[in-house]
Amino acid sequence: MFFSVVVSSLAAIALATPFFSPNDPTSQLFDRANLISSGYSTTGTQSCHNTSSVSNLCCFEAPGGLLLQTQFWDTNPSTGPSDSWTIHGLWPDHCDTTFSENCDSSRDYTGIGTLLSNNGASDTLAFMQTHWVDINGQNEQFWEHEWATHGTCMSTLKPSCLPSGSVKGAEAVAFFQTVVKLFQTLPTFTFLSNEGITPSTTKTFTLSQLTTALKAQTGFTPALDCSSGALNQISWYFNLKGSIIDGTFVPINAPETGSCPSSGIKYPPKSGGSSTTTTGGSSPTGTPGSLPGKATIHAISSSGTVGGLLSAGTWSTQTLATYTITGTASSFTMTSSKGNCGVSGTTFSCGSGVTTTSFSAVTSGSDLLLASGGSTSFSSDGVPSGSTVFTVFTGTSHTDRYTLSIIST
Numbered sequence: 001m002f003f004s005v006v007v008s009s010l011a012a013i014a015l016a017t018p019f020f021s022p023n024d025p026t027s028q029l030f031d032r033a034n035l036i037s038s039g040y041s042t043t044g045t046q047s048c049h050n051t052s053s054v055s056n057l058c059c060f061e062a063p064g065g066l067l068l069q070t071q072f073w074d075t076n077p078s079t080g081p082s083d084s085w086t087i088h089g090l091w092p093d094h095c096d097t098t099f100s101e102n103c104d105s106s107r108d109y110t111g112i113g114t115l116l117s118n119n120g121a122s123d124t125l126a127f128m129q130t131h132w133v134d135i136n137g138q139n140e141q142f143w144e145h146e147w148a149t150h151g152t153c154m155s156t157l158k159p160s161c162l163p164s165g166s167v168k169g170a171e172a173v174a175f176f177q178t179v180v181k182l183f184q185t186l187p188t189f190t191f192l193s194n195e196g197i198t199p200s201t202t203k204t205f206t207l208s209q210l211t212t213a214l215k216a217q218t219g220f221t222p223a224l225d226c227s228s229g230a231l232n233q234i235s236w237y238f239n240l241k242g243s244i245i246d247g248t249f250v251p252i253n254a255p256e257t258g259s260c261p262s263s264g265i266k267y268p269p270k271s272g273g274s275s276t277t278t279t280g281g282s283s284p285t286g287t288p289g290s291l292p293g294k295a296t297i298h299a300i301s302s303s304g305t306v307g308g309l310l311s312a313g314t315w316s317t318q319t320l321a322t323y324t325i326t327g328t329a330s331s332f333t334m335t336s337s338k339g340n341c342g343v344s345g346t347t348f349s350c351g352s353g354v355t356t357t358s359f360s361a362v363t364s365g366s367d368l369l370l371a372s373g374g375s376t377s378f379s380s381d382g383v384p385s386g387s388t389v390f391t392v393f394t395g396t397s398h399t400d401r402y403t404l405s406i407i408s409t
């Protein structure tokens with residue numbers, strides 16, 4: 001009964017967005033296909049809905065079967081894109097809303113960025129650098145904390161649940177990949193703006209206006225937390241069928257309300273437009289002068305880093321593509337999963353029919369900038385946000401100008 005009623009738009013989103021996409025480069029190194037074929041069910045009993053004890057906790061999350069995908073709206077200081085909430089984490093509460101934390105200090109990994117990039121999860125890392133950001137710029141410490149505090153409590157991520165021979169930390173790689181993929185199905189900013197609720201320095205909202213809007217968009221009610229009367233955090237609740245690694249998240253209504261008052265709630269804008277940076281923690285940074293073999297390409301505009309290039313060579317704030325770079329800093333070619341990259345006229349693109357052109361790299365401060373025909377200037381007809389993408393042109397003849405920073409993965 002419960003099911004037929006609850007399966008609505010959020011469930012549909014989750015299903016339409018497979019947690020492990022077949023073209024995820026991850027499968028090359030961290031062998032997710034192996035994990036999936038090892039028999040871990042994506043169906044099976046929904047966590048917190050078992051009527052008798054379940055013995056195999058590798059495919060049934062317990063005791064932390066009430067999962068919260070928590071997101072921040074940080075405005076003081078502002079973090080992350082101005083049109084997106086940012087990731088706080090994924091927390092395994094017990095079914096009665098009590099919880100355990102810090103469950104296995106022997107797996108308190110450090111160097112999460114390196115762990116991810118060494119195990120085929122560079123795309124996940126690139127997304128984390130823009131959307132899972134610490135308010136003080138200490139991203140690496142924030143990620144370590146979220147893993148140690150919450151990830152180590154997940155029964156389905158015990159190393160004994162992974163195939164023998166998995167690299168140390170493989171279960172943490174899976175954790176970060178899953179959190180990013182789940183977050184990408186929960187664009188809270190867009191849900192609110194679709195219902196006419198956008199950040200404002202003057203307006204206030206009632207709690208029921210906010211929850212009604214979010215329920216209208218998703219079919220489910222999240223919990224909202226406030227700080228000094230302003231919206232600051234959201235918790236989207238789920239049960240899980242199967243494992244955190246490859247299971248299905250089943251959305252549910254929040255079993256408890258958050259800390260927001262019933263009225264007078266502020267939803268302030270983030271300051272200064274997009275203020276994401278890739279500094280902080282041990283985010284990979286290009287060593288000036290040295291050209292990486294694999295890189296993501298980030299766009300730096302006057303307001304800071306705003307997304308970067310997708311595999312087709314377009315500009316977006318979605319998960320960035322990994323580019324393969326061949327040659328030297330003074331002359332190299334690039335390919336993405338779509339094909340060769342090149343400039344035709346002033347249009348940059350990558351794809352199977354694209355004629356390769358050569359690029360160079362120019363050191364600017366701590367950045368390694370992409371140059372075409374010796375110029376590091378690129379421009380587009382708009383600034384991307386959400387799911388919009390813009391064609392990248394060389395030179396400054398289009399309205400929104402930026403440089404492209406090559407960051408080793």
Ligand SMILES: *[C@@H]1O[C@H](CO)[C@@H](O)[C@H](O)[C@H]1NC(C)=O
Pocket residue numbers: 050051052053054055062
């Ligand atoms: C569900 O399974 C877990 C794990 O085996 C167990 O601790 C819990 O008591 C079970 N719940 C019920 C209602 O049997």
